[in-house]
Amino acid sequence: MSEKSKSIDSKKEFSKDERLKKVSKLKILLNRPELGALGGSILVFIFFGIVAGDTGMFSAYGTLNFLDVSANLGIIAIAAAMLMIGGEFDLSIGSMIGFAGICIAIPAIYWGWPLWMSIVFAFAMAVLVGYFNGILVVRTGLPSFIVTLAMLFILRGATLAITRLITGRTQVPGLRVLIDNDPIAWMFATDTFKWLFTWLGSMKLIALRTDGTPLATGIPPSVIWFIILTIFATWILMKTRYGNWIFASGGDKVGATNVGVPVGKVKISLFIGTACGATLFACIQVLDAGSADTMRGTLKELEAIAAAVVGGCLLTGGYGSAIGAAFGALIFGTVSMGIFYTDVDTDWFKVFLGAMMLIAVVFNNYIRKKVTESK
Amino acid sequence: MSENLIEFNGISKFFGKVIALKDVTMKVKKGEIMCLLGDNGAGKSTLIKTLSGVHKPDEGEIIIEGEKKIFDSPKDALDMGIATVYQDLALVSLMSVTRNFFMGREPQKGIPFFKTFDIEKANNIAAERMGQIGIDIRDPSQAVGTMSGGERQCLAISRAIYFGAKVLILDEPTSALGVHQASVVLKYIVKAASQGLAVILITHNVHHAFPVGNSFTVLNRGKSLGTYAKKDLSREKLLSMMAGGEELDKLEVELREMDRISKN
Ligand SMILES: Nc1ncnc2c1ncn2[C@@H]1O[C@H](COP(=O)(O)OP(=O)(O)O)[C@@H](O)[C@H]1O
Ligand SMILES: [Mg+2]
Numbered sequence: 001m002s003e004k005s006k007s008i009d010s011k012k013e014f015s016k017d018e019r020l021k022k023v024s025k026l027k028i029l030l031n032r033p034e035l036g037a038l039g040g041s042i043l044v045f046i047f048f049g050i051v052a053g054d055t056g057m058f059s060a061y062g063t064l065n066f067l068d069v070s071a072n073l074g075i076i077a078i079a080a081a082m083l084m085i086g087g088e089f090d091l092s093i094g095s096m097i098g099f100a101g102i103c104i105a106i107p108a109i110y111w112g113w114p115l116w117m118s119i120v121f122a123f124a125m126a127v128l129v130g131y132f133n134g135i136l137v138v139r140t141g142l143p144s145f146i147v148t149l150a151m152l153f154i155l156r157g158a159t160l161a162i163t164r165l166i167t168g169r170t171q172v173p174g175l176r177v178l179i180d181n182d183p184i185a186w187m188f189a190t191d192t193f194k195w196l197f198t199w200l201g202s203m204k205l206i207a208l209r210t211d212g213t214p215l216a217t218g219i220p221p222s223v224i225w226f227i228i229l230t231i232f233a234t235w236i237l238m239k240t241r242y243g244n245w246i247f248a249s250g251g252d253k254v255g256a257t258n259v260g261v262p263v264g265k266v267k268i269s270l271f272i273g274t275a276c277g278a279t280l281f282a283c284i285q286v287l288d289a290g291s292a293d294t295m296r297g298t299l300k301e302l303e304a305i306a307a308a309v310v311g312g313c314l315l316t317g318g319y320g321s322a323i324g325a326a327f328g329a330l331i332f333g334t335v336s337m338g339i340f341y342t343d344v345d346t347d348w349f350k351v352f353l354g355a356m357m358l359i360a361v362v363f364n365n366y367i368r369k370k371v372t373e374s375k
Numbered sequence: 376m377s378e379n380l381i382e383f384n385g386i387s388k389f390f391g392k393v394i395a396l397k398d399v400t401m402k403v404k405k406g407e408i409m410c411l412l413g414d415n416g417a418g419k420s421t422l423i424k425t426l427s428g429v430h431k432p433d434e435g436e437i438i439i440e441g442e443k444k445i446f447d448s449p450k451d452a453l454d455m456g457i458a459t460v461y462q463d464l465a466l467v468s469l470m471s472v473t474r475n476f477f478m479g480r481e482p483q484k485g486i487p488f489f490k491t492f493d494i495e496k497a498n499n500i501a502a503e504r505m506g507q508i509g510i511d512i513r514d515p516s517q518a519v520g521t522m523s524g525g526e527r528q529c530l531a532i533s534r535a536i537y538f539g540a541k542v543l544i545l546d547e548p549t550s551a552l553g554v555h556q557a558s559v560v561l562k563y564i565v566k567a568a569s570q571g572l573a574v575i576l577i578t579h580n581v582h583h584a585f586p587v588g589n590s591f592t593v594l595n596r597g598k599s600l601g602t603y604a605k606k607d608l609s610r611e612k613l614l615s616m617m618a619g620g621e622e623l624d625k626l627e628v629e630l631r632e633m634d635r636i637s638k639n
Contacts, residue, residue, distance in 0.1 A: 252468075255465035255478075
């Protein structure tokens with residue numbers, strides 16, 4: 001009896017369908033994981049537009065500043081998001097940043113390697129660290145939270161110990177002079193579209209220094225990398241077979257394995273991805289500052305995960321997007337810089353970060369229920 | 376002999392001291408539905424995991440189309456045309472119908488190194504295949520989590536068939552379904568067999584097995600109680616053969632007894 005009434009209900013649903021078509025388009029949009037972060041970004045810009053619109057925050061210089069901060073965070077947030085979609089965490093991102101920094105600086109300064117070789121070396125180490133994280137998680141079946149927490153301590157400790165052993169200090173300066181004439185360092189250290197800013201300056205469209213050169217000299221390399229990575233990661237997730245494997249590995253490890261997805265390999269590659277993201281972050285920062293610091297990147301892993309979560313990634317894996325993580329990073333970068341332009345004490349930034357995360361998690365949880373809602 | 380698509384002879388599987396399977400033999404022909412019955416813990420899942428490359432048998436051999444085979448992984452079995460639809464279905468509820476349908480075997484297009492997942496083609500195939508079994512996928516990009524249990528089961532089966540299964544192994548496909556949905560799935564299984572697949576249907580529900588099966592193998596505590604053709608069996612005989620059958624008989628007697636006493 002109840003079966004009969006059920007099938008009648010479903011027939012009703014079918015006949016209503018034609019009228020529902022329009023709504024379902026909207027529903028598709030509402031179901032996109034990055035929706036929350038996109039909305040959040042818009043709100044953040046409206047907020048600062050109102051309270052800090054006339055302070056120079058949105059001048060060319062101010063804009064590039066908060067974009068630079070967002071982009072740096074975004075680089076690791078996207079890598080962290082891909083890994084989270086694949087069902088794992090990497091808490092060693094921050095320590096990897098510090099480690100990669102000295103992998104660049106020590107060979108270049110103390111061993112006389114050319115800078116490009118040190119950079120290649122740092123990325124090679126990143127591949128090793130990522131592979132090690134991945135193989136440990138895949139082989140032992142332990143939660144990646146624990147494995148990479150151990151790696152957080154190991155890498156940070158090793159970074160400090162090695163640096164002090166070799167240099168007697170915790171900082172390695174002197175890199176700036178090596179950048180010129182290096183075949184690859186420019187990729188991480190050069191502002192682009194300088195001509196545009198020179199032109200804008202000459203037209204008196206943007207603020208100038210006293211010597212007549214524009215205050216904002218060009219797009220920082222972090223922003224270019226950030227854009228490239230966002231596009232690349234989105235392409236992978238949405239348009240490639242490997243992307244489908246990432247969703248599958250995070251969504252249901254056993255199920256994915258049973259239909260032939262190489263889950264272990266996918267996860268290992270994603271751990272290599274986060275380590276390489278951390279190394280790219282380190283490259284840009286170390287070359288920008290001209291020095292490596294053993295404490296660089298501290299707590300960055302948590303910010304990256306926070307940005308990914310705000311961007312719509314589920315903590316349980318299998319759902320999320322790179323664009324979402326990019327917007328998550330944009331929110332954090334904009335607020336962390338924007339807060340300087342307001343009367344609000346900067347101490348409140350962390351409160352904001354935490355609150356954003358809570359809201360995002362509640363929102364995401366609701367979305368997930370909607371997506372998997374049974375008929 | 377080679378009319379059997381798949382045979383396994385004297386399969387045993389031990390987990391430490393536990394004898395999960397002992398000397399189990401079974402043969403399935405093309406177009407035949409072999410029902411594997413048994414109570415919980417009888418070893419049904421272990422048997423099909425052995426057959427699908429998850430476990431290696433400790434004794435015995437697997438013969439496919441007359442040739443002895445050894446599977447090192449589920450992928451080996453899959454490549455040989457042995458597709459297993461597990462109890463958990465290997466579907467990811469957060470992913471779309473299409474992405475699930477092609478999970479692990481996504482069609483690609485484009486030049487090497489820049490190959491993309493041909494989602495358009497995948498969407499079309501998924502919608503067409505689901506349409507053939509009467510499931511109207513309004514939007515192939517909808518999450519599998521929004522489908523009913525029966526639809527999911529059919530999706531998993533249809534996926535296995537699309538990817539060239541010769542032997543289709545179904546682990547308790549109807550156990551979580553209502554009467555109506557179960558009958559939809561069973562109908563689809565019969566249709567699959569009529570297209571020339573060998574089907575091994577695992578269940579502990581005799582009422583689901585009996586109408587569709589051609590032959591029946593009953594497992595009890597890791598041992599086969601033998602294989603019977605449908606004509607040599609009745610529903611009642613099958614029921615009582617399964618472990619618990621006798622107990623159910625006893626229970627019935629006891630209940631009748633109680634009924635009588637309470638009436639008096
Ligand atoms: N991986 C394993 N390790 C140890 N024992 C197992 C394992 N898998 C199954 N068993 C045991 O083998 C027996 C048969 O289990 P199973 O094949 O799952 O039965 P069924 O599917 O018929 O309910 C049970 O006693 C179970 O505890
Ligand atoms: Mg079982």
